[in-house]
Amino acid sequence: MKPMGRRGFLAASTALGIGAGLSTHAIASEVSENETSDKTSDISRRDQDLPFIGTEETFSTPTLLKLNSINQDHMAFLEEIGLSDLGQRRIGDMDKGGLNVQILSAHTPSVQNVPGQRGIDLAYRLNRQLVDGPIAKYPGRFKAFATLPLQSPEAAADELERSVREDGFLGALTNGHITKKYLDHPDFEPVLARAVALDVPIYLHPGYPADEVFKIYYSTTRSKYTEEFQDYIFSGSGYGWHQEVLTQCIRMITYGVFDRFPKLKIIIGHMGEGLPFYYERIVNDMGEPTKESLEKPIAQYFQDNFWVTTSAFPQTELLDLLLKYISVDRVMFATDYPFADIKEQTDWFRGVDLPREDKEKIAFRNAEKLFRMKVSVK
Numbered sequence: 001m002k003p004m005g006r007r008g009f010l011a012a013s014t015a016l017g018i019g020a021g022l023s024t025h026a027i028a029s030e031v032s033e034n035e036t037s038d039k040t041s042d043i044s045r046r047d048q049d050l051p052f053i054g055t056e057e058t059f060s061t062p063t064l065l066k067l068n069s070i071n072q073d074h075m076a077f078l079e080e081i082g083l084s085d086l087g088q089r090r091i092g093d094m095d096k097g098g099l100n101v102q103i104l105s106a107h108t109p110s111v112q113n114v115p116g117q118r119g120i121d122l123a124y125r126l127n128r129q130l131v132d133g134p135i136a137k138y139p140g141r142f143k144a145f146a147t148l149p150l151q152s153p154e155a156a157a158d159e160l161e162r163s164v165r166e167d168g169f170l171g172a173l174t175n176g177h178i179t180k181k182y183l184d185h186p187d188f189e190p191v192l193a194r195a196v197a198l199d200v201p202i203y204l205h206p207g208y209p210a211d212e213v214f215k216i217y218y219s220t221t222r223s224k225y226t227e228e229f230q231d232y233i234f235s236g237s238g239y240g241w242h243q244e245v246l247t248q249c250i251r252m253i254t255y256g257v258f259d260r261f262p263k264l265k266i267i268i269g270h271m272g273e274g275l276p277f278y279y280e281r282i283v284n285d286m287g288e289p290t291k292e293s294l295e296k297p298i299a300q301y302f303q304d305n306f307w308v309t310t311s312a313f314p315q316t317e318l319l320d321l322l323l324k325y326i327s328v329d330r331v332m333f334a335t336d337y338p339f340a341d342i343k344e345q346t347d348w349f350r351g352v353d354l355p356r357e358d359k360e361k362i363a364f365r366n367a368e369k370l371f372r373m374k375v376s377v378k
Contacts, residue, residue: 025269044351047359050098051375052346053367056203056269056311056334057102060084061129063122068109070232081338083107086134091141092335097342100337100364100375104130105145108175109207112150123159131167136342139375144174145203153187157194164198171200171265175224176207176241181364182248184255192261201265201307204248206241206273237339246274250282256288265370266306269327269334271313275302277319305371310362312336315350328358332366 060068060083069075082089086104094102111122126147134142146163148156163169172195174183181187182200195202209217218235225231245268258264268275272340275282283299290298308326310319310333322331336346349363364375 013020031216039353040187040351041185043353044347045115046298047197047350047356050346050350050359051364051376051377052097052333052349053101053103054094054098054099054335054337054342055103055267055309055332055366055367057104057337058083058107058339059086059104059130061105061126064107064110064126067111067114070152074229077278078107083338084171085338086130086142086184087137091138093337093342094141097335097344099337099342100377101141101373103143103145103170103367103371105173105203105205106147106175108205110147110173110175112175112178112207115151116148119151120155120159123147123149123156124162127159127163127167127169143371143373144169145171146172148172148180148191150174150188153190157190160191160194160200161198164200167371170373171195171202171267173203173205174207174252175205176244176248177210180210182251184248184251184257189260192257192264193200193365195265196261196263199265201264201267203269204234204245204269205269209235209240209244242273244273245270246278249273249275249306250286253298254286254294256294258301258305259295262304264305267309267332268306269309269311269336271310271315271318272308272322272326272333276318276325277309279325303330307332307366309334310349312340312345314345315338315353316372317335319352328354328361331362332370333363 060078062084065075065078065084069078080082082093090102094100102241106126111119111126114122123146127144130142130144135144144167146160146169148159150156159352160169160172164171172191178188183192183204192202208214214231214235217239218231219230249266249268252258252266279302283297283302286298294301296304302325307330308322309332313319319331333345333349335342349359352359354362
């Protein structure tokens with residue numbers, strides 16, 4: 001007889017309910033977990049027909065990759081994951097995961113680092129590339145947020161209007177600070193005013209911090225820290241991005257942007273960029289010092305002016321916390337493709353234990369309403 005070995009022993013002892021740590025409580029917990037898993041599977045099977053609109057789905061182009069990659073390794077990584085693929089690879093991943101529509105947006109920082117006429121021309125070309133490329137080639141599968149030359153606010157407002165009226169774009173997406181300014185700065189009021197006039201939202205996507213902020217918050221003298229891109233990740237997707245967006249949201253509220261533009265619609269991703277965790281702290285601590293200067297309580301602006309997407313955060317506990325503070329009518333599905341796997345996101349959401357009506361709202365109906373579009377179901 002072949003010796004069982006340590007791995008075989010552990011597997012067998014687990015099956016028998018014996019061994020270290022398998023108390024009555026542990027066995028009961030395992031049974032409970034199995035029951036939860038079975039319930040999730042049942043819900044997931046029930047909701048296999050659920051359509052999905054992905055509201056934060058990223059793309060790039062060879063020009064943008066050269067412009068924004070931090071080095072050759074970074075560019076190679078972005079190419080490898082398919083960031084600039086707007087054809088069959090992307091469609092195949094969408095079909096595999098059951099994602100009906102992607103709303104495309106340019107990879108951070110897009111053209112926000114490009115000043116003057118060059119930035120204006122590049123934004124226009126990027127928007128037209130989408131219209132003449134994937135949107136035309138795959139009818140019904142792609143929509144888009146406009147890329148704007150935000151260093152030229154009047155031109156950005158004009159490009160927003162052109163792209164919405166002529167090309168059917170759904171709004172715009174921004175990527176962090178614009179030459180060390182956020183959208184609360186008076187320079188950008190033409191863009192905000194135009195978005196309100198067009199009745200389209202602006203999606204606040206994160207961007208990398210200004211050099212001074214990076215140096216204070218994220219730099220270090222340890223060589224491996226930089227060699228392994230730990231500083232880059234720490235200041236970006238690993239932490240810094242989420243704080244950056246939430247900071248911009250609070251600035252927009254406290255600086256009176258929504259009092260000046262009460263119908264302005266703002267979208268934030270990544271399950272609220274930390275907002276669910278900090279919500280009560282923000283509302284309580286910022287409420288008192290702003291009650292004389294703002295027209296509404298802090299909490300009311302989050303209810304009236306913000307939508308939140310689930311992008312790249314397939315975590316039920318976080319969704320539950322988000323829905324404690326933000327109406328289910330203001331939450332939308334997103335995957336953050338190609339930085340996150342589409343099927344992993346859709347499989348997760350199909351198994352979430354929410355009423356079917358609420359799941360439909362998050363998966364596609366809220367997006368249909370906000371963007372005045374209809375998902376095409378095969």
